[in-house]
Amino acid sequence: MxxxxxxxxxxxxxxxxxxxxxxxxxxxxxxxxxxxxxxxxxxxxxxxxxxxxxxxxxxxxxxxxxxxxxxxPSYRVRFPGLSRLVRIxxxxxxxxxxxxxxxxxxxxxxxxxxxxxxxxxxxxxxxxxxxxxxxxxxxxxxxxxxxxxxxxxxxxPAPGGAGYQTFIGHEYQTPRRWPPSEPTVMDVPTDQAAGFEFLYELPLGPHRVLLEYTRFHELPGCDESRAAELIALRLAEAGAETADLIRTERGCLPMPYxxxxxxxxxxxxxxxxxxxxxxxxxxxxxxxxxxxxxxxxxxxxxxxxxxxxxxxxxxxxxxxxxxxxxxxxxxxxxxxxxxxxxxxxxxxxxxxxxxxxxxxxxxxxxxxxxxxxxxxxxxxxxxxxxxxxxxxxxxx
Ligand SMILES: Cc1cc2nc3c(=O)[nH]c(=O)nc-3n(C[C@H](O)[C@H](O)[C@H](O)COP(=O)(O)OP(=O)(O)OC[C@H]3O[C@@H](n4cnc5c(N)ncnc54)[C@H](O)[C@@H]3O)c2cc1C
Missing domain, CATH: 3.50.50.60 (FAD/NAD(P)-binding domain)
Structure with missing residues (x-):
């Protein structure tokens, strides 16, 4: 039994x-x-x-x-030559x-x-x-x-081959109010010589923001210095250079083909x-x-x-x-x-x-x-x- x-x-x-x-x-x-x-x-x-x-x-x-x-209610994408509010x-x-x-x-x-x-x-x-x-x-x-x-x-590794999506995300507490806006799901800088890369921005509250660097590359590693550079640029643009880093997340996702x-x-x-x-x-x-x-x-x-x-x-x-x-x-x-x-x-x-x-x-x-x-x-x-x-x- x-x-x-x-x-x-x-x-x-x-x-x-x-x-x-x-x-x-x-x-x-x-x-x-x-x-x-x-x-x-x-x-x-x-x-x-x-x-x-x-x-x-x-x-x-x-x-x-x-x-x-x-x-x-919506999000934005920015590419060289295109900025679009996506109402989804x-x-x-x-x-x-x-x-x-x-x-x-x-x-x-x-x-x-x-x-x-x-x-x-x-x-x-x-x-x-x-x-x-x-x-x-x-x-x-x-x-x-x-x-x-x-x-x-x-x-x-994924059988048959894969590219990689790697991320480094920093969440900040900002002394000044973060400019009110929708999320920016892709903010793509003009220089794309190293492969597709962009900054992802989630305004989580009036004084809270997640800034995440993402790269699509044939190798799984992340370019830490490039991530730091793009994130610092965005903080400076928003007048939030003195923001406190409160959390970091990182990861790598294989994209099989x-x-x-x-x-x-x-x-x-x-x-x-x-x-x-x-x-x-x-x-x-x-x-x-x-x-x-x-x-x-x-x-x-x-x-x-x-x-x-x-x-x-x-x-x-x-x-x-x-x-x-x-x-x-x-x-x-x-x-x-x-x-x-x-x-x-x-x-x-x-x-x-x-x-x-x-x-x-x-x-x-x-x-x-x-x-x-x-x-x-x-x-x-x-x-x-x-x-x-x-x-x-x-x-x-
Ligand atoms: C930085 C980053 C950002 C991402 N952003 C998004 C996003 O915005 N939206 C989205 O939809 N996806 C996103 N993804 C993808 C998403 O995170 C993963 O694809 C998703 O987590 C997969 O879910 P899962 O439950 O299969 O695996 P996981 O979330 O990785 O969970 C697997 C769990 O199983 C546990 N485990 C493993 N082996 C054992 C064992 N033997 N016994 C017990 N427990 C075990 C692990 O510890 C882990 O907790 C992102 C990925 C990364 C890396």
């Missing part, structure tokens, strides 16, 4: 995907028991996860909205807010007589032994109706581990929310089938996003990369931009994104060949 599983859901990894999933399950299935295992001593790490509000389907708003720390609402979830909300959810489970609930365990590494069993710290085995792998990206492996893995994976992120933008929110909704709404014995069907339905979009990365990193000269993004914001109306970021773009959106005069240095024949063969990087 086999004993009943200890938990309905075992979520391994308490980063963005793991925490979103815990909230989605608690919202849709309040009677369910959930185990959330995080290896580090604190859930959620140190991130600012932004997204277009149109990334989140109406039916997910009930559980996503309380996690939002900041929201704005933009929002941010911070690690602090997500951690606080997740621990509050777990605290509710401690109320006697309340069915279901979330148990959070931090500071313990967890192995996935099977789709229903995990092992904690090499000893204790726990059985669950469904185990979800939300362990983020593996340290190994080989066709995604669509074979189902031995365990059910979400977030970066399962390909539930936007390969071309680096934003994880749209697909992490979608994965959380799918899992939380499906019966536990149907989760694998429901997730596999949704991934298959999204297969061409995932392929197209990776093709765009290939275009960026293999087919366009580094100094011309910015022109791809400038053109994107110059020609696309807001509804197409929203669908692209939400990973819900149509065939006609994809055509509109690539059709037009090719960027400088891009031979049309190589471009066309690249559509046909995504398996190997094209030598430059």
């Amino acid at each position: 086999t004993s009943a599983p200890e938990f309905d859901y075992g979520i391994v990894g308490g980063g963005l995907q793991g925490c979103l999933l815990a909230h989605a399950v608690a919202w849709h299935r309040p009677e369910a028991t959930i185990l959330l295992e995080e290896r580090s001593t604190e859930l959620c790490g140190n991130h600012t996860w932004s997204f277009h509000e149109t990334d989140v389907a109406e039916e997910a708003r009930g559980w996503v909205d309380p996690l939002v720390a900041h929201r704005w 609402p933009y929002a941010t979830i911070t690690s602090d807010r997500l951690r606080e909300a997740t621990l509050a959810l777990a605290a509710r489970a401690a109320v006697p007589g309340r069915p279901g609930g979330l148990v959070v365990r931090e500071g313990e590494s967890c192995e996935i032994l099977s789709p229903t069993v995990v092992r904690i710290d090499g000893s204790t085995e726990i059985s669950c109706r469904a185990v979800l792998d939300c362990r983020g990206r593996a340290p190994a 080989a066709w995604a492996d669509s074979r189902p893995g031995s365990s059910l994976a979400g977030g970066y581990a399962g390909g539930w992120y936007h390969a071309a933008t680096g934003y994880s929110m749209p697909l992490a929310v979608r994965f959380a909704e799918l899992v939380a709404r499906a019966r536990p014995d149907r989760i694998a089938a429901v997730v596999a069907a949704a991934a298959a339905e999204d297969r061409l979009r995932r392929g197209f996003a990776r093709f765009l990365n290939r275009l960026l990193f293999c087919l366009v000269r580094p100094e011309d990369r910015w022109k791809i993004f400038q053109r994107f914001y110059r020609v696309l109306p807001e509804e197409r931009i929203a669908r692209f970021y939400a990973h819900r773009f149509t065939f006609s959106d994809a055509v509109r994104i690539v059709i037009g005069r090719p960027p400088t240095g891009l031979a049309p024949i190589r471009f066309a060949r690249s559509f046909i063969s995504l398996a190997k990087p094209v030598p430059t």
Whole structure:
């Protein structure tokens, strides 16, 4: 006789995907028991996860909205020769807010007589032994109706090749009021000799701002001195040279350009581990929310089938996003990369931009994104060949 599983859901990894999933399950299935295992001593790490509000389907708003720390009605992009206000609402979830909300959810489970609930365990590494069993710290085995792998990206390089999006973000407390404005999602300086780079600016309050340097490069390292230079320039422009640095976040996100492996893995994976992120933008929110909704709404014995069907339905979009990365990193000269993004914001109306970021773009959106005069240095024949063969990087 086999004993009943200890938990309905075992979520391994308490980063963005793991925490979103815990909230989605608690919202849709309040009677369910959930185990959330995080290896580090604190859930959620140190991130600012932004997204277009149109990334989140109406039916997910009930559980996503309380996690939002900041929201704005629009954002701006600035390129040489183009400044555009994009009237799509933009929002941010911070690690602090997500951690606080997740621990509050777990605290509710401690109320006697309340069915279901979330148990959070931090500071313990967890192995996935099977789709229903995990092992904690090499000893204790726990059985669950469904185990979800939300362990983020593996340290190994992306198979088939990738470029990298690297970031250094500094959050400041400013002595003077920060100039009131919307977020600037890309402020692209004229000198792009080192590849596509820009400054990202989130006004978090009258005296609080996040300034983040981002670079798209074939190497994973970040140019610290260039980041310091651009951030200092922006502080000086805003008259905030004496601002206090209160937090730093940094990271590196591989942007794969080989066709995604669509074979189902031995365990059910979400977030970066399962390909539930936007390969071309680096934003994880749209697909992490979608994965959380799918899992939380499906019966536990149907989760694998429901997730596999949704991934298959999204297969061409995932392929197209990776093709765009290939275009960026293999087919366009580094100094011309910015022109791809400038053109994107110059020609696309807001509804197409929203669908692209939400990973819900149509065939006609994809055509509109690539059709037009090719960027400088891009031979049309190589471009066309690249559509046909995504398996190997094209030598430059
Ligand atoms: C600097 C930076 C800025 C970004 N900005 C945005 C943004 O604005 N918007 C957006 O949507 N995306 C953004 N991204 C991308 C986004 O952060 C990631 O793609 C996203 O965090 C992936 O979510 P995840 O849950 O799969 O992985 P993670 O958030 O990395 O979480 C994985 C978790 O699993 C834990 N773990 C790993 N192994 C084990 C184990 N064996 N046992 C237990 N726990 C384990 C890890 O400690 C970690 O906490 C950004 C990325 C970076 C680096």
